[in-house]
Amino acid sequence: MTGTPALPAGTTLVHIGPYKTGTTAMQGALWEARPALAEYGIVYPGDAAHEIDASMAVALGYVYAGKSLDVYRQRWFDLVAEMRAARPRIGVLSSEVYCEATDDGARAVLDALGPQTHVVITVRPIVRLLGSQWQQYTQNIPVPPYDEWLRVILGQDSEGGEPESGTITPSFWRRHRHDRLVERWVGLAGADRVSVVVVDDRDHRGLPAAFEGLLGLPDGLLRPPADKTNRSxxxxxxxxxxxxxxxxxxxxxxxxxxxxxxxxxxxxxxxxxxxxxxxxxLLTPAWAVDRALEIGAGMAERIGASGARVIGDLALLSDRALAPAExxxxxxxxxxxxxxxxxxxxxxxxxxxVHPRPEHRDLAGPVERAAWSRHRAVAELWEADAARDGARGAAAREIARRARRRIRG
Incomplete structure (x- = not known):
């Protein structure tokens, strides 16, 4: 990835994912390198490597259940203000949720950041995303077995054999029709303000090096931390x-x-x-690998025709050497x-x-409220014991005080 032209001073780089394309790795690398980035005029604002709630609030118009939309929407604008106040050479925001932004959300992001915003989209072969995304869905919502899910997603059960979203994990193709994602943001921002980084999983330095080139940083400054909490x-x-x-x-x-x-x-x-x-x-059937590589070839063709700057080799999107275990x-x-x-x-x-505060959170669900009730009952017992112990201690101290007075008398 060496030789990538750096973005001009005054740019805000917005990395929009999508999911499972190295976003967590780059967010971790940027977060860990913040002191060093500051020396090169780069600001990565926030209190965490990924301010996901703030990003969701402004891009999607909702947040996770139990959280306040208004609070996190304001949080996003506070991040923008923090970045601008530092007057950086280049500011950076990164969140994979931007790839699913509504039309209003995408415009809100671009309008707030201004005309010098540059959108970066990282893409990986679809064939490498099937298993990881099915696993991700199994952690969040009820989904069918892997083979059945693949047949729906890859269009094996649809008329004409086109990729389907339907009612089973409809977000998959919203996130991973990478060609349409690129075309959409080219339409919103302009081809000259969109870069596509093709991720090669065999080259662990490739993705950090692409960001170092875009940000005008020396080789090796960005080092993604080892993340054992997000393993397959x-x-x-x-x-x-x-x-x-x-x-x-x-x-x-x-x-x-x-x-x-x-x-x-x-x-x-x-x-x-x-x-x-x-x-x-997890193993992927051979028929699914073949179909995913075919889809990847079509995506590569459309991305190449989009006018966006491409960093890396689009042929990787249909390279069988990158397919998972069959x-x-x-x-x-x-x-x-x-x-x-x-x-x-x-x-x-x-x-x-769950905190045994005097009142449970307004947005707490039934299970959390039940846990709070138990914790609160224990806390009240401790408080009552402490009060009794305090009363006994006060009485003992008063008796001792009177005894000392009589002895002195």
Whole structure:
């Protein structure tokens, strides 16, 4: 990626993802390098590597259940103000949720950042995204088995064999029709303000080097941190997660409860635990690999014709050498005890983290409210014990004071 022309001073670089194309890695690299970036006039604002709630609020017009849209929408504009106040050579924002922005959301982002905004889109071969995105969906919503999901997504069951979204994970093609994503943002911002970075998973320095070139940074300054909390699941782990999500997607579980205790509790607990080295990884059927490579070739052609600047080789989008492991997974007959324990640890960590404040959060779901009620009952017992102990201590101190007075007398 060396030789990438740097963006001009005064530019705001907006990395819009999409998902599973190195966004987390680049956000981590930018966050870790903030002191060094400042020396080169680069500002990456915020209090976290990814200000996802603020990005969702302005781009999508909603936030996760249990959070305030108005608060996080204002948070996004505060980030923009923070960036402008620093008067950087180049400001940087990064969030994969921008790839799903509504028309109003996309315009709001571009209008707020001004005419010197440059949009960066990172793309990977679709064939490498199928398994990771199915796994991601299994952590959030009920989805069919992998083979059945593939047949719907890749259009095997549709008339004409066109890729389908339908009612099964419709966000997949909103995120990963990379050609249409590029065309859309070229239409919004202009071809001269859009760069497409093609990610080659065999070259771990390729993506950071592309950003270093765009930002005018020395080679090696951006180093994505090792992220063990976002690893791929083994096939048995994915099935356990799929079963749990299926059981927690109806009452008494609300969307707020599901997000807090399952998505960011159980799933994170599972990913933080080391996988069973003997467990089978997710395999993609050969027919699906062939179809995904065919779709990738068509995407490459349209991206090349879009007028956007391309960094990397579009031929990678249909390169069979980058395809994942092919085959059919063997049936799983029993739940992995280690995976079940990791899920439980993740949920318990979130349950114990419910704060026993005098009142539960207004946006708390039924499960969180039940946990709060238990924590609050224990807290009230402790408070009552402390009050009794305090009263006893005060009485003892008064008796001792009077005794000292009589002794002195």
């Amino acid at each position: 699941l083994t096939y048995p782990e994915a099935l356990v997660m799929q079963e749990l999500v299926g059981r927690t997607s109806a009452a008494p579980w609300s969307s707020a409860d599901h997000a807090r205790f399952v998505r960011f509790g159980a799933a994170r607990g599972l990913q933080a635990a080391p996988p069973d080295p003997r467990a089978e990884r 085959g059919e997974n063997a049936p799983v007959g029993a739940i992995d005890p280690g995976a079940a324990a990791a899920l439980a640890v993740g949920i318990i960590s979130k349950l114990t983290g």
